[in-house]
Structure formats: C-alpha cells, structure tokens
Amino acid sequence: MKKIMLKGLICALMLSVFWSCSTENDVQMQSTTQVQQKTGDVLSGVIGENLGNGIYKIVVDERELMSALEDVALQENGVQIKIDNISIVNKFATNSPSIPFPVLTGGGLSTDGSSMSFAYVLTEVNNNFMIGSSGHERPPLVMCRGCARGCFLEFYELDATHLLGYCDSAGCGDYCFRIKLE
Numbered sequence: 001m002k003k004i005m006l007k008g009l010i011c012a013l014m015l016s017v018f019w020s021c022s023t024e025n026d027v028q029m030q031s032t033t034q035v036q037q038k039t040g041d042v043l044s045g046v047i048g049e050n051l052g053n054g055i056y057k058i059v060v061d062e063r064e065l066m067s068a069l070e071d072v073a074l075q076e077n078g079v080q081i082k083i084d085n086i087s088i089v090n091k092f093a094t095n096s097p098s099i100p101f102p103v104l105t106g107g108g109l110s111t112d113g114s115s116m117s118f119a120y121v122l123t124e125v126n127n128n129f130m131i132g133s134s135g136h137e138r139p140p141l142v143m144c145r146g147c148a149r150g151c152f153l154e155f156y157e158l159d160a161t162h163l164l165g166y167c168d169s170a171g172c173g174d175y176c177f178r179i180k181l182e
Contacts, residue, residue, distance in 0.1 A: 042068050043138065047104065048088045048122070048129035056088035056102065056129070069106070072141050073118065077179045079143065081116050083108040088122065088129060093157035101163065102129055105153065110145065116179075117153045118143045121163050146176030 042064045049057045058065065066083040073081045086106035092099070105119040119142050122129040132138040142165030144151045152168040169176035 043072070043131055046128040046130055048102075050102075050124060050127040050129065052127075054090065058086065058088060058104075062086060066106070069118065069141070073116075073143060076141055077143050079116070079145075079179055080111040081108045081118075081143075082111075083118075091119075091155055093155050093163060096157040099157075101155075103155075104129070104131065114145050115147060116143060116145055117151065119153050119165060121155070121165075143179040144176065145179055151176035 042060050045060075047058060047060050047065060049059050051057055066086055069086070070081055070083055073079045083106055085108070086104065088102055088104055090100035091103050091105075093101070102122040102124055103119045104122055105117065107115065107117040110116050120131045121139060123132060142153060144153045144167035146167065146169070153165060154168045155163040155165050158164055165178065167176050167178045
C-alpha cells in the first residue's frame, strides 16, 4: 500500500513540474510577441503565409502592421496616411507579365484627403512572406497619390530580383504621381 501511495505521489509531483514549466514557457512567448509588436518589429519578420492555390494570409496583427506602415510612410516619404486596407496579392511586371511576384499592398487617405496606395515587394521563403530578404535592408515603400485609390501602382522588372514601382495614371493625368523622398 505504501508503494502505491509513493508511486502516486511521485507521478503527481512529476506532472505538476511538467505543467508548471509548460505554463511558464507560454507566458514567456506571449510577452516576447507583445514586445516585438510594441517596438515596431512587425515589419522585420514573417508577415504572411502562402496557403497554396493563390491564397495568401497575413499572419501578424493587421492593426499593428497598418500602424507600422503608417510610420514608415511618414518617416520615408514624409506623408501622413491613415491606412484602411492591406492584403498580399500577386502582381505582374509590366515588361514581364508571365511571372507573378507577391506584394503587400493597401491604401488609405492622406491628411489632405488624397487617395494613396502603397506596396512592398515581398520575399517568399518556405511559404512565408517577409518584407525584403533576411539579412538585408528593408526596401523602400512605394507610394502613389492621386485619384482612384492612389492611381494604379505597377512595377517594371529590372532583373530577376529587382523591381521598380511606378504609378500609372489610369486617366488621372498629372494628379497621379509616385511619392519618393530623395
């Protein structure tokens, strides 16, 4: 009888040790994620996933991502924008329409009421999307201002790994232009 009680007590102690370690690790992982989101690191890791069949999913908190993109638009291009939509889509280069490439794209309104669109070309590694490539500086945010949600943001392929964003007026005339700080 003593052996059965001793074995039961040992099993209960072992289970409580494993349970407490598991809970501690979960709390540590949650706090790390919160710190990354608060410091703006949402742009430096995996932001999306390729689910197959042309279906893409943003895996980070979309509000945090939009807020980080608004900060980049202000810092890089001097534009205050309130982003109201983002998505990951395939685009085709104007001069090479046979090969699709993934972009994080979206739009919103600037403080003066102008329609804005923006895009980041994404890198795909193991079905995960990142802005830029691991170990390299983040590429510039391409932004267009004008009518019809910021004109149409299009790309030219410069070579197999470099794309140049431009703004197609789509009938907007001179009001459609790319925003870029030199």
